[in-house]
Amino acid sequence: MADAKRSPLAFMTSALAEAEVPDAVALRELSPRTQIDLRGEVADPAFAGTVESALRLTLPRTPNRVADAGGLLALWLGPDEWLLVGPEASDLEARLRSALSGQHVAITDVSANRTVLELGGPKAREILNKGCPLDLDPRVFGPGQCAQSILARAQLLLHQRDIEPTYHLYVRGSFAFYAASWLIDAMKEYRFAKRGGRRER
Amino acid sequence: MLLIECPWCGPRDEVEFRCGGEAHIARPQDPDALDDAAWADYVFMRTNPKGWHRERWCHSQGCRRWFNVRRSTVSHEITAVYKMGEEPPEAEGSAQ
Amino acid sequence: MNGAYRLPGKGRVDHERRLNFNFNGRRYEGLAGDTLASALLANGVVLVARSFKYHRPRGIMTAGAEEPNALVQLETGPWSEPNIRATQIELYSGLEARSVNAWPSVGFDIGALNGLFARLFVAGFYYKTFMRPKLLWERLYEPAIRRMAGMGKAPTTPDPEIYDKMHAHCDLLVVGGGPAGLAAALAGARSDARVFLVDEQNELGGSLLSRRAEIEGAPAMEWVAKAVEELEARANVTLLTRASAFGYYDHNYLGVVERRTDHIAPSRRPLIARQRLWHLRAKEVVLATGAIERPLVFADNDRPGIMLASAAQSYVNRYGLAPGKRAVVFTNNDGAYEAALDLLDAGVEVAAIVDPRSKPEGELAALARKRGIEVLASAAITATRGRKRIAAVEVMALEGDRVRGPRAWIGCDLLAMSGGWTPTVHLFCQAKGRLRYDATKACLVPDVIAQATHVTGAANGGFELAAVLGEGFAAGRAAASRAGFESPEAPPITATSYRESPLHPLWIVPSVKPLGRGHGKHFVDFQNDITAADILLAAREGYESVEHLKRYTTTGMGTDQGKLSNVNALAILSGTLGQSIPETGTTTFRAPYTPVSYGVLAGRDIGDLSDPIRITAIHEWHLERGAVFEDVGQWKRPWYFPRKNEDMAAALKRECKAVRESVGVLDASTLGKIDIQGPDAVEFLNRIYTNGWSTLTYGQSRYGMMCHEDGMVFDDGVTTRLGENRFLMTTTTGNAGPVLDWLESWLQTEWPELRVYCTSVTDQWVTVSIAGPKARKLLGELAPEIALDGESFPFMTFRQGKVAGVEARLFRVSFTGELSFEINVPSWHGLHVWEAVMATGEKHGITPYGTETMHVLRAEKGFVIVGQDTDGTVTPEDLGMGWIVSKKKDFLGRRSFARVDTARSDRKQLVGLLPDDPKEVLPEGTQLVGDANARSPMARSLMVGHVTSSYASAVLERSFALALVKGGRARIGETLYAPLVGKTVAARITEPVFFDPKNERRDG
The missing domain is CATH 2.40.30.110 (Aminomethyltransferase beta-barrel domains)
Known part of the structure; x- marks a missing residue:
């Protein structure tokens, strides 16, 4: 299986599943997807227009917004930087390269750079805020928004998917073990709260 | 923990940022034209005012953009945040 | 002896729920709703501690966070905690506590002999007595003093509890859940602002929990209950009780410790974080932190059974117990008359109210007289008696600052005192707010606000209930409005109110003998045993600044941080210096307001979570092979791979030999990798690196070195031209982040005209480095489609192709001096390629090696490691690498070489x-x-x-x-x-x- 992809948390799949607290929170690592870091001058119609017609997706100009065009996402990372996220076997990079050839842009395959953790459930927001200083209150941060920040001591790219809330946490591969361990630890209390668990002496 | 208004991402905790020291220190166009003292002044010497200070900050855990901040080193009040290449607003603000 | 002082049916304790506990080895019974302090008092236990310096018997003096005396060692074994205030410990069944600072027991205390040598312990006694000789200090004095002074003992076993953190943001943060805070929170809540209300007690109500006041014609606690009900029902409100706001930092950032399970016996606590550190960021902060009553400074004012009048009132009304059977009240203001009346109504005999004022004629005084309490005006307490509990007070007439006339002794077992009130301005001052002195109220009150702060209620010097409620609402509305929310105006609220006669400041209560003479001690700081005479002595010796006085005498430096003593101390200092209190000023208020455990500050950042552990995609394999790991920054890297019974030296020798003689493999994935793209990339590299890049053609690699502007080596690595406008830069493992920051800072600030983009791809790629004479043969078997001979694939070039079936980038670089190939594949294929290299390499004697072998091999070749052979003071020339410094162009740091x-x-x-x-x-x-x-x-x-x-x-x-x-x-x-x-x-x-x-x- 030469091209079988092994994700950074493949060895933790069961630990992630076991951390679930029904009706409170669940955590899993998503299967690999295509991720392209795209840089370019959005004020230049040649760039923005070309990307938009090639991908049928409008790059978000508003900071920390996500554009979603039928499963193809563009996450705002900076005033000239987006993370494009598509299905695993995607020719995204090639399409962009041919469409934008000759322009000053940067197209970088970062599919294996970050892995995506899905944290969802009524307690997901509280769990994140144990280690993330962002204001995640629904008044401030909701579906379709993303933000780069920190989770405990690791870099985090956060994308809220829905109002449950479900979050996608983009974490660098080398930090994934730490981030997952941290999340599992932060989820523990809800399991005990549910069982009314007591410490054994 | 300061609350710093990134010109792009809005207010975020200081922990997401990196301070790059005094702002508006331009690299000399022709370093060879400078004597040792003038070059050392550019490389090593920075003002350390008690009061209003213009600093470079980078939203290093966020959008990775560098920008300028006008902050009081006494009260930590921030009265202006402006992008690279922009001129600082005139008034220094009230607090010291 | 169970609950002999309990008042059946009274207070907010549950008389049906009895709880056993153990204090100093004896069993007692308390009630649900008690604190340890109230449960002890209900059992008549008054002597709970020995004082710090003189080992004098001490009792419970307060009912709150300001308690200086009643410090206990709570629980045993791993749950043991030193110096916890008994007044803030909620009682639970099975609680165990001991007095601190009382060896061998509170009743019989060897240290009390110190009292006989009291003259040794004057201000600055540590400095004066134990200065010379140095050896005696180290061997004798210090250990002896530490044992005697003691305080509690830190536990010696790991803490089994969990602590965590929580970040939260709000529009309005109200600190303090008393009348003012509740009113402010209600106003905020009705505006739809996001409101946090934080209070250190287990239930909301603040001072109302301890008073018999009325609001809107009904008991005040009914109003509290309605307010709490309304707040709880609102989704925009978060109530945090048992939560102490301990620090007010910049830009309205506050630290709050929430005690989530401290009130439950350790054996019954749910497995959740015991304490939680809240990081709260508020648009507006309303401080409704109340006020703390001041003790009076009279002779021997420290005997057990002497307490603040408000504490006595709290023990009666809130905890349903009589803190004594026969009380004397000593007060310079009307407030304590309310306490006297409450004591009387609880069945406590009130022998007298001693009041230094000539005409205490407020409504409460009249009421007291009407109820038959003897009010002694123009009088003062000049001495007290009683060893383990106060037995009598000496009362004399007061004229100006002298006492005269006959000495009358009044028997009592409780002395309730009040020297006025001190607004709790700790958080206000931490936020850099400034105070002014209010001479009428004889206290420091908030004056100039420094942040988005509002102060209301007693914290702002407002001591009248109806006014406080009104001000609280107004503060809440104003804060909400400033945060962008409109709150409806609230109708005025009526509440218990008394016409009062003004307070008479009396900073030192005179005795027959001058201060410092005779046996009587006028204590100012109870926890650190500082007397008024100590302060006068310090002033005479020249310690006239309040900051010097504090450090010389240690006033206010105990775990209570001088909550009772600071204002008295600075007033006494002002008096002796003949200057006003504002001229003297205050010491700096610093966080925390009350002690905070290290555990909660650390939170979950302990053990394996204390810092990120970064691992490569091949980590599992290293683990299975028994690699010994080395920490390189946050990375775990294999240091070496010992075989059975092999020590490090033997393993290194074997690994080094393998690379020199056959082939070795290294996980080099931790190297920083930056993808650099754009038409000006060459120019950019020319400016960043000391060497030139214009001649590097597609497919070639070059070693580069970069310096800071001071000319000192900052980083090095190999950069490869992947395409016309595209380069891949590698950095040292530790500098991946700093180098990217460095590049971005120049692109964004100095050279925005350069068309270059930098993207970190460190985690995208796994790097498998094979090195040794057999490396080519091995790679040939894994990558049959790529021509690997020296001519087709020369040193310092790059090729692309399939390795072990995976699309890879191959670099011919060498850090060992041997023939070497670095295979880069997307990290999710890393383990597969590594395993393929191991399997195919078996017949060639492939040997995995770690960082130590890599270090040895490169050092044999004289290759430097930035950060090991350099330290920020080394130039390329110093390294003998002048050849890498271009003479044809400018670059960062060049001018510094001259x-x-x-x-x-x-x-x-x-x-x-x-x-x-x-x-x-x-x-x-x-x-x-x-x-x-x-x-x-x-x-x-x-x-x-x-x-x-x-x-x-x-x-x-x-x-x-x-x-x-x-x-x-x-x-x-x-x-x-x-x-x-x-x-x-x-x-x-x-x-x-x-x-x-x-x-x-x-x-x-």
Whole structure:
């Protein structure tokens, strides 16, 4: 299986599943997807227009917004930087390269750079805020928004998917073990709260 | 923990940022034209005012953009945040 | 003896729920709703501690966070905690506590002998008494003082509890859940602002919990209950009880410790974080932190049974107990009359109210007289009696600042005192707010606000209930409005109110003998045993600044941080200096308001979570093979791979030999990788690196070095041209982040005209580095489609193709001096390719090696490691790498090479070292000298350099080292000496390249 992809948390799949607290929170690592870091001058119609017609997706100009065009996402990372996220076997990079050839842009395959953790459930927001200083209150941060920040001591790219809330946490591969361990630890209390668990002496 | 208004991402905790020291220190166009003292002044010497200070900050855990901040080193009040290449607003603000 | 002082049916305790507890080895019974302090008082236990210096008997003096005396060691074993205030410990069944600072027991205390030597313990006594000789201080005085002073004991076993953190944001943060805070929170809540209400008590109500006041014609607690119900029902409100706001930092950032399970017996606590540190960021903060009553400073004002009047009132009304059977009240204001009446109504005999004022004629005074309490005006308490509990007070007439007339002794077992109120302005001042002195109320009140702060209620000097409620609402509305929310106006609220006569400040209550004479002690700081005489003495000795006074006498430096003592101390200092209180000023208020445990500050950042553990995609394999790991920054890297029964030296020898003789494999994934794209990329690299990049063509790699503007080496690595406008830069493992920041800072601030984008791809790629004479053969089997011969794939070039079936980037670079290929594949294929290399390499003797072998091999070749052989003071020239410094272009740091200091010829330069004894491996960091007889400590001028890298070499069959030596290159052949413990090692200076100086091996 030469091209079988092994994700950074493949060895933790069961630990992630076991951390679930029904009706409170669940955590899993998503299967690999295509991720392209795209840089370019959005004020230049040649760039923005070309990307938009090639991908049928409008790059978000508003900071920390996500554009979603039928499963193809563009996450705002900076005033000239987006993370494009598509299905695993995607020719995204090639399409962009041919469409934008000759322009000053940067197209970088970062599919294996970050892995995506899905944290969802009524307690997901509280769990994140144990280690993330962002204001995640629904008044401030909701579906379709993303933000780069920190989770405990690791870099985090956060994308809220829905109002449950479900979050996608983009974490660098080398930090994934730490981030997952941290999340599992932060989820523990809800399991005990549910069982009314007591410490054994 | 300061609350710093990134010109792009809005207010975020200081922990997401990196301070790059005094702002508006331009690299000399022709370093060879400078004597040792003038070059050392550019490389090593920075003002350390008690009061209003213009600093470079980078939203290093966020959008990775560098920008300028006008902050009081006494009260930590921030009265202006402006992008690279922009001129600082005139008034220094009230607090010291 | 169970609950002899309990008032059946009274208070907010649950008289049906009895709880057993243990104090100083004796069993007692308390009630649900008690604190440890109230449960002890209900059992008549008054003597709970010995004082810090004189070991005088001390009792419970307060009912709150300001308690100076009743400190206990709570629980035992791993749950044990020192110096916890009994007034803030919620009672639970099975609680165990002991007095601190009382050995062998509170009742019989050897340390009380200190009282006989009291003159030794005057202000600054540590400095005066134990100065000389130094040896006696270290061997005798300090250990003895520490044992005597004691305080509690830190537990010696790990804390089994969990602590965590929570970040939260709100529009309105109200600190304090008393009448003002509740009113402010209601106003905020009705505006739809996001409101946090934080209170340190287990239930909301603040002072109303302890008073019999009425609001809107009904008991005040009914109003509280309605307010709490409304707040709880609102989704925009978060109520945090048992939560202490301990620090007010910049930009409205507050630290709050929430005690989530402290009120439950350790054995019954749910498995959730015991305490939670809230990081709260608020748009607006309303401080409704209340006020703390002040003690009066009279002779022997510290006996057990003497407490604040408000505390006595709290014990009666809130905790349903009589803190004594016969009380005397000593007060300079009307407030304590309410306490006297409450005591009376609870069945406590009130023998007298002693009031220094000539005409206490407020409504409460009239009421007291009407109820038959004797009010002694123009009078003061001048002495007290009673060893383990107060037995009587001496009352004399007061005229100005003197006492006169007959001495009357009044018997009592409770003395309730009040010297007025001090607004709790700690948080306000931490936020850099400034105070002013209110002479009428004799207290410091908030004046100039420094942040988005509102202060209301008693914290703002408002002590009248109806007004406080109104101000609280107004503060809440104003804060909400400033945060952008509109709150409806609330109708005025009526509440219990009394016409009062003004307070009369009396900072020192005189006795017959002058202060400091005779046996009576006028305590100011109870926890640190500081008397008024100590303060006067310190002032006479010249400690006139309040900050000096504090440190010289230690006033306010106990765990209570002077909540009771600070204002009295500075008023007494002002009096003796003949200046006003504002002229004297206050000491600086610093966080925390009340002690915070280290555990909650650490939160979950402990053990494996204390810092991110970064691992590569091959980590599992390393683990399975029993690699010994080394921490490199946050990365866990295999240090070496020991086989069974192999020590480190043997493993290294085997690994090194394998690379030199057959083939080894290294996980080099941790190297930083930056994808650089854009038409100006070459120009950019030319400015960043010291060497030139214009001639690098597609498919070629080049080693580069970058310096900061000071000309000192910052980082190095190989950069490869992947395409016309595209480069892949590698950085050292530790500098991946800093280098990217460095590049971005120049692109964004100085050179925005350069069309270049930088993207970190460190985690995208796994790097499998194979090195050794058989590397080409091995790779050939894994990558049959790629021509690997030296001509088709020369040194310092790059190819793309399939390796083990995976699309890969191949780089021919070498850090070992051997023929070497770095295979880069997307990280999710890393383990597969590594395993393929191991399987295919088996017949070639493939040997996985770690960072130590890599270090040895590169040092044999004289390759430096930035950060190991450099330390921020080393130029490329110092490293003997002048060849990498271009003369044809400007680049960062270039101008600095011409600075006088950088161009010196006697700078430390990189050289090799060969110890005379080939078995002697010099410790890295060893200082080198020219004099064989030099012994440490030695003059700095003797030291001529230091060892930066040092190893035993398998291929050289001897030890060797790299060193930075002053003018080292001109000294090759000389011998230097390394003075070590017990011996001096001689070593000869050599060229820094020890192996294959002509690079004949790198092409295989």
